Amino acid sequence: MPENPVKDTSTSMDDFDLELDEMELVAAAAGYYYYNSINRQPRCSSSPSGSGFMTEVLEGHDDLCREMFRMDKRVFHKLCNNLRQRGMLRDTAGVMIEEQLAIFLNIIGHNERNRVIQERFQHSGETISRHFNNVLKAIKSLSREFLQPPPITTPTEILCNSRFYPYFKDCIGVIDGMHIPAHVPAKDQSRFRNRKGVLSQNVLAACTFDLQFIFIYPGWEGSAVDSRVLRAVLDDPDQNFPHIPEGKYYLVDTGYSNMEGFIAPYLGVRYHLHEFRGANQLPTNAGELFNHRHSSLRNVIQRSFILAACVLHNYIRREERNDWLFASIDGEAVQELPDFDDQPEMQVASSIQRQIAFSLRESIAAAMWNDFINKWDEW
Numbered sequence: 096m097p098e099n100p101v102k103d104t105s106t107s108m109d110d111f112d113l114e115l116d117e118m119e120l121v122a123a124a125a126g127y128y129y130y131n132s133i134n135r136q137p138r139c140s141s142s143p144s145g146s147g148f149m150t151e152v153l154e155g156h157d158d159l160c161r162e163m164f165r166m167d168k169r170v171f172h173k174l175c176n177n178l179r180q181r182g183m184l185r186d187t188a189g190v191m192i193e194e195q196l197a198i199f200l201n202i203i204g205h206n207e208r209n210r211v212i213q214e215r216f217q218h219s220g221e222t223i224s225r226h227f228n229n230v231l232k233a234i235k236s237l238s239r240e241f242l243q244p245p246p247i248t249t250p251t252e253i254l255c256n257s258r259f260y261p262y263f264k265d266c267i268g269v270i271d272g273m274h275i276p277a278h279v280p281a282k283d284q285s286r287f288r289n290r291k292g293v294l295s296q297n298v299l300a301a302c303t304f305d306l307q308f309i310f311i312y313p314g315w316e317g318s319a320v321d322s323r324v325l326r327a328v329l330d331d332p333d334q335n336f337p338h339i340p341e342g343k344y345y346l347v348d349t350g351y352s353n354m355e356g357f358i359a360p361y362l363g364v365r366y367h368l369h370e371f372r373g374a375n376q377l378p379t380n381a382g383e384l385f386n387h388r389h390s391s392l393r394n395v396i397q398r399s400f401i402l403a404a405c406v407l408h409n410y411i412r413r414e415e416r417n418d419w420l421f422a423s424i425d426g427e428a429v430q431e432l433p434d435f436d437d438q439p440e441m442q443v444a445s446s447i448q449r450q451i452a453f454s455l456r457e458s459i460a461a462a463m464w465n466d467f468i469n470k471w472d473e474w
Contacts, residue, residue, distance in 0.1 A: 148215055149194055164197060165204040166407075170414045171196070183233035190218070190226060198223055199230035200407075234406050241409040242310065244337035245303045252304035258388055262459045263346075268309055269393050270301045270345045270357065272321035275313075289317035299324045301337075301345060304392070307409045310336055321350035325357070344455070346393045354448040358456055360386040368394070381464035385456070388463065 152163050153171075160168045175193050178184045184192045198216055201207055207215075212223050245267040253259040253266060274295035277287050287294045295317030301310040312334065315324045325347075328334045339345070339356040346358055349366070353359040360366045361382040368390050371378070378384040 148217075149197060152197070153193070163204075164200040166200070166411050167415060170411055171200075173414060174410060178233050183236055184229060190222065195226040195230050198226050199234075202227060203407075237406050237410070241406045241413075242308055245309050247340050247343060250304040253392070259392060262388070262463045263392060265343050266346055266358070266392070267339075267343045268301050268303050268345050270299065270325070270347050270351070271393070272324060272350060273298050273300065274317055277317065286316040286318055293317065297321070297324055299328060305412070307412055308406075321348075322352055325351055344452075346389060348393060352449065353452045353456060354445075355451040356448075358389075358452060358459075360389045361456075361460075366390055378467070381460040384464050384467055385460035 152160050153168060157168060160166070160171065164171055166174075172193075175196055178196070179186075179192050184195060186192055194216065198212060198218075201212060201215065209220050209223055212218075213220055216223065218226075247267065249260070249264045250267070253263050274289055274291075274293070275298055277294050277296040279287050279294060284294055287296065289295045289297070296313060297315040297317055297319050299310075299312040299315075299321070300308060302308045310328075312324065312328050315327075328336050344356050344358050349360060349362060351357055351359050364380075364382040364386050365371065365378070366386040366389070368387070371383075371387050378387055
């Protein structure tokens with residue numbers, strides 16, 4: 096397994112950007128990068144600061160709490176109480192748990208520098224750093240509870256949509272890789288430079304169609320292709336990738352091999368949703384129809400990345416089904432991001448695994464095409 100980014104300890108505390116422990120939570124970069132690139136929300140014209148910051152946010156309008164903490168007040172207070180009751184965090188003489196969590200959420204939700212948080216909360220850089228890391232450890236401790244294997248029953252999002260059911264009835268989730276900007280020393284930059292020339296970390300994530308994360312695997316250099324990262328996960332039992340029940344599978348993109356348990360789209364065939372717009376929107380064969388619906392379903396993984404951290408993402412999703420941010424994107428097609436790795440490594444699956452997946456994909460596409468040409472209103 097490749098080494099994780101090396102942290103530069105020579106930087107002064109005033110200039111110190113709080114980093115995540117081995118990026119296990121993928122919080123700051125993922126939240127900031129995707130929140131701003133996919134769901135641009137207008138920022139408040141001025142942010143409250145000084146010792147009254149917490150009072151202004153928690154006693155002010157709901158929108159201010161959502162803007163600063165990326166969650167509703169009720170969810171924020173419940174999470175604080177949860178962490179307090181479980182003994183995962185404790186109040187200190189100068190900083191209550193509510194403020195500790197607020198510091199953490201401000202950093203990962205806005206990608207703020209330490210010095211900005213110092214000014215906002217009126218604490219030293221050391222205090223900010225200490226509480227950030229304490230909250231990070233507490234949130235990570237919730238991962239087993241909030242990152243759960245998917246149910247084996249057909250997801251409601253598929254079951255209730257005639258475009259997807261019964262064709263994808265055995266699909267249990269989506270897997271994709273995401274390149275998150277990385278800050279690494281010069282000696283490591285060649286390994287972290289992806290095919291687009293950008294320094295990044297390749298993060299593998301799996302999620303359900305209910306917009307909840309199942310599994311997250313960060314740490315690989317941006318130069319690593321998606322299929323290699325997935326193979327590393329499957330070959331290492333210590334990673335605890337959820338067992339895939341027989342006959343079930345995840346949807347993956349063209350960066351992965353089409354193999355048992357992982358169904359990829361057809362190569363060399365129209366796939367991305369924007370390719371089906373305009374005069375040529377209708378598919379012309381079974382492969383194109385399969386790819387279009389595959390792409391429509393897989394779109395869920397990109398929508399899931401917009402919140403700050405996987406555990407917090409799932410916590411909010413479970414506590415508030417009608418959360419303001421989820422509601423703002425529910426049912427909307429997200430602008431598709433470019434794939435960094437268009438071709439998979441072809442030797443990651445055995446010939447038997449590939450044949451099983453090939454036969455399954457062919458049967459799905461054939462059934463889908465047969466229904467399509469006889470039921471034009473189902474497009």
